[in-house]
Amino acid sequence: MQSDLITNLYVFILAAFIGFEVIRRVSPLLHTPLMSLTNALDAIAVVGAIILAGEHRSTLSTVLATIAIVAATSNLVGGFIITDRMLKMFKSSRSQKP
């Protein structure tokens, strides 16, 4: 189960390249929602915290992991809500009534 660092490094490098190529194409119009969306994606760290809290290997780890779940979940929920609220506001002139 102990990680194969090199395999993970491959994953990291490839994901970073994909990230660069995909994100370079994001319109500057949407840079604020982009940041709040990637922030919400970052909250996937909640997955690690859930396992840590659930395994209950020591009191310290369970306490720290529980706080970590709170922090990540608030990012996850808040990040998605605000991103969608922002994107809803972007309308083109064609879709607007004069």
Next chain:
Amino acid sequence: MTSVIATHHIIEITYLIAAVLFILSLKWMSSPSTARRGVFAAEAGMLLAVVGTLLYHGIVEYKWIVIALVIGSIIGVPLGEVAMTAVPQRTALSHAFGACCVTLVGTAEFYLRTPNVPRLMMGVLALEVILGSLTFTGSLMAAGKLQEILPQRPITYKGANIVNLSVLAIAVLVAGFLVAHPGNKALFPVIIAVPLLFGVLMIIPIGGADMPTVISLLNSYAGLSAAAMGFVLDSKLLIVAGALDGASGLILSINMSKAMNRSFTNVLFGAFGQEHASAAGAQEARPVHSATAEEAAAILAAANKVVIVPGYGMAVAQAQHKVRELYDALLKRGVDVKFGIHPVAGRMPGHMNVLLAEADIPYDKLLDMDDVNSDFPQTDVALVIGANDVTNPAARTDASSPIFGMPILDVDKARTVMVIKRGMSPGFAGIDNPLYYLDNTLMLFGDAKAFVGAIVRELTGGGHS
């Protein structure tokens, strides 16, 4: 036993699908017409991954997980409902939360595993904790400055860079020692505490105008620390999400530093807002042309093509809805109105676009710097609302100016320039703006919201239309 293996595979597959959905969601962010689909894809991926994780056979106790998920959601909803003007500080706060999560998990992992931590793994763990804790306090400081709980003015002192770098060096040295001796429990708190201090020191010398770069940089750090956590937990999904977030923050930081004509290393080492200090001295009382709302309205009404250039001043005055009324009034008179948006206008990347979109201005009227600059020579009126340094022609012409070489919006090439400004005080960077003394520049002194409102009243026939 077989069911455990089967569940394990199911979890891994949900993670893989989630990773694909995350990448697709960023791809769909490329255009406003597909962006909401992107959010949906990301939400689906997240839900799948969380549900998959809850199936994990190693979880013996669900109580705390459920409580934490509920509390997190209760905190998260109001954070998603903040006013659009508060988005920069909300973003900084969420960087702090993300970093907090990463640091706590890293700490827990260290105490569970020590002293059986392979050296390489200890290095990654140290990186995770150092990046996480400096991002935590750094982002809290940035949020405090943006919320104006803390002073927005940069606070600099002699030798600040040396102090900061030495503090960081201490953290790196201790981390190096821990890599050699991973069993040293007593030293571990040092690589949390020292970066926490560094995060504070890093943001103290930073002023409001540098916030777009700093927020992007903190975004990148938050992503990288999450990726490091992925290495520690052997979670490829987390590595992918962290790499995507890190790449996104890095691209935005590079964009922002280019837009401010700072080298990227200059930004990385936190040397923000320092070379500006001396420029404010040589101010003579040169004559400017000023105009009233009535005169401004007459000129705008006679124009064919108007470009509005918003800046942070528009956000502070909450003038975006009045700007929308002005846009409508001019459109009704057949004037072609566009918006020219500098990459570092406001307090975070894309800040102005969100405020103007909130005010219902169609996004195809919002042009970025490269697109709008070729338009200025054919523009009748460039109306600058609360922007200063990003319109300063000294950046093009005056090699002695601290902002020389910074790409600007060439508003001075328009036939008439109108600048709405409270008074003649220099901008955030403390640099005098020669734009204000040009013959084709009219200064409109007053509060942005009130002045735009007055122009709108003139255009719509003095009162209710």
